[in-house]
Amino acid sequence: MTRALAFAAALVVALPVAAQQTMPPAPFAYRQLENPAQEQAAQELMETLRCLKCQSQSIADSDAPMAGDMRHQVRTRIAAGESPDQIRDWLTKRYGDYVSYKPTVSTTTWPLFAIPLLLVLLAGAILLRRFGRRK
Amino acid sequence: MNWRLWIPLFAFAAFLGLAAYQLTQPKDEFVESRMVGESLPYFELPPAMAGVDGIGSADFADGQPRLLNIWASWCLPCIAEAPHLENLKRQGADIVGVAIRDRPEDVARFLAQHGNPYSRIGRDDLSEVQLAIGSSGVPETFVIDGQGVIRYQHIGDVRASDVPVLLAELEKAR
Numbered sequence: 001m002t003r004a005l006a007f008a009a010a011l012v013v014a015l016p017v018a019a020q021q022t023m024p025p026a027p028f029a030y031r032q033l034e035n036p037a038q039e040q041a042a043q044e045l046m047e048t049l050r051c052l053k054c055q056s057q058s059i060a061d062s063d064a065p066m067a068g069d070m071r072h073q074v075r076t077r078i079a080a081g082e083s084p085d086q087i088r089d090w091l092t093k094r095y096g097d098y099v100s101y102k103p104t105v106s107t108t109t110w111p112l113f114a115i116p117l118l119l120v121l122l123a124g125a126i127l128l129r130r131f132g133r134r135k
Numbered sequence: 136m137n138w139r140l141w142i143p144l145f146a147f148a149a150f151l152g153l154a155a156y157q158l159t160q161p162k163d164e165f166v167e168s169r170m171v172g173e174s175l176p177y178f179e180l181p182p183a184m185a186g187v188d189g190i191g192s193a194d195f196a197d198g199q200p201r202l203l204n205i206w207a208s209w210c211l212p213c214i215a216e217a218p219h220l221e222n223l224k225r226q227g228a229d230i231v232g233v234a235i236r237d238r239p240e241d242v243a244r245f246l247a248q249h250g251n252p253y254s255r256i257g258r259d260d261l262s263e264v265q266l267a268i269g270s271s272g273v274p275e276t277f278v279i280d281g282q283g284v285i286r287y288q289h290i291g292d293v294r295a296s297d298v299p300v301l302l303a304e305l306e307k308a309r
Contacts, residue, residue, distance in 0.1 A: 053272065069236075069262035070262075093169060096169050
């Protein structure tokens with residue numbers, strides 16, 4: 001009984017996934033750009049953009065159809081001459097910093113950079129006091 | 136014994152407490168669109184099936200506020216929200232659909248089965264409109280005012296309790 005239930009539950013999960021695959025992926029979801037320099041720029045950018053459907057993966061790592069559509073956006077925009085920073089800005093304007101994995105120093109993130117520095121300074125000061133005392 | 140010896144332990148306990156508290160909090164996976172308050176970006180979508188009109192950004196700038204519903208025939212929550220969209224339509228809301236990665240025959244089958252609350256349905260095979268307005272999933276519903284400005288975003292399926300909220304947002308956008 002529990003096995004049948006588990007199987008039914010698995011089917012419910014699998015159904016929309018299978019249904020999503022009935023459409024072919026976007027043209028540039030899995031196809032690389034002809035120009036190797038452009039493809040490399042696109043690849044580097046895609047590795048630092050968050051997949052919104054599968055939030056702990058980058059769009060380069062994800063097979064979700066939406067990630068494929070985002071890769072299509074990135075590749076066609078790179079091919080049209082947009083810079084990676086322009087594309088990142090375009091997405092950030094829609095989804096916020098959340099969509100980007102590239103760390104930036106801002107009014108909310110500066111403690112992440114400042115605290116380790118402070119701790120190192122603190123440790124240095126403590127060590128200095130200890131060893132200074134022994135002399 | 137030096138009382139200061141206990142400081143690291145207390146600091147660690149405080150950290151554990153914070154972590155335990157955060158673990159009990161429900162995870163918020165909604166990614167809100169930053170496009171609320173902005174004009175709809177330019178787009179032009181062909182009809183999602185025979186017998187309906189497609190949709191372009193220009194169609195929104197005629198003075199009437201509308202709901203823009205991002206949906207798909209393969210999306211299960213869209214079945215659950217179908218009767219509530221029907222209810223919104225009955226109460227005077229003009230609902231425009233954008234079908235994501237969908238085939239015309241699947242769209243027709245879905246609408247035959249669950250009703251058609253849409254005045255127009257555009258076909259978005261590459262999620263272009265979805266990405267352009269900052270939507271991160273299916274279904275989502277946006278309130279667009281008569282000037283084509285995005286006023287409100289509802290993430291997830293529309294439930295009975297969301298109907299008055301959306302009607303009020305439509306009224307506000309008037």
